[in-house]
Amino acid sequence: MDGLAKANFRGLERLLSEGPRDEQAWQFARGQALLLAETGNLLMLRPPKMRGIDAWFDRGTDLRQQGTKLAQAVAARDLAKSRLLLQDVAACCNRCHQTFRIPVHIEPQAPVPPAPGSKVQKVSAETGSSSHS
Ligand code: HEC
Numbered sequence: 618m619d620g621l622a623k624a625n626f627r628g629l630e631r632l633l634s635e636g637p638r639d640e641q642a643w644q645f646a647r648g649q650a651l652l653l654a655e656t657g658n659l660l661m662l663r664p665p666k667m668r669g670i671d672a673w674f675d676r677g678t679d680l681r682q683q684g685t686k687l688a689q690a691v692a693a694r695d696l697a698k699s700r701l702l703l704q705d706v707a708a709c710c711n712r713c714h715q716t717f718r719i720p721v722h723i724e725p726q727a728p729v730p731p732a733p734g735s736k737v738q739k740v741s742a743e744t745g746s747s748s749h750s
Pocket residue numbers: 618619620622623626653656657660673676677680706707709710711713714717719721723
């Protein structure tokens with residue numbers, strides 16, 4: 618989850634907080650939103666083995682729906698709405714983590730810590746998001 622969901626969430630958060638600069642950035646943001654929606658699908662492919670299967674599918678479906686809405690707002694270049702919907706997406710993440718007692722809290726609009734030397738640091742290939750900041 619760290620590599621896909623979190624990387625995309627953070628990448629999109631950064632883009633939306635600055636406001637995408639150009640057409641390419643908007644399209645990139647939309648791709649990230651769609652990947653967040655897709656994360657809902659991926660999660661549903663591997664439900665927990667023990668209990669809570671219904672809740673799992675509910676949470677996965679929520680994430681897919683909110684992610685899709687967010688992608689639509691981004692596609693419409695609606696920055697204010699996109700920011701709000703990003704918080705809804707974070708709520709979906711947290712709701713599932715709470716249900717399954719995962720000690721991970723996704724904080725929307727949290728300031729991205731300016732890691733020293735982060736400009737040179739390579740972020741894993743699956744995101745590519747670092748090259749846009
Ligand atoms: C359907 C349930 C569910 C949803 C929705 C969900 N997660 Fe998770 N998350 C989990 C579970 C279960 C774990 C525990 C580790 C694992 O099995 O991958 C986890 C762990 C994590 C971790 C800890 C690192 C890791 O890989 O273990 C991060 C970061 C994370 N999730 C981010 C997110 C983000 C961001 C979202 C929303 C875009 C999200 N999650 C949505 C179930 C969910």
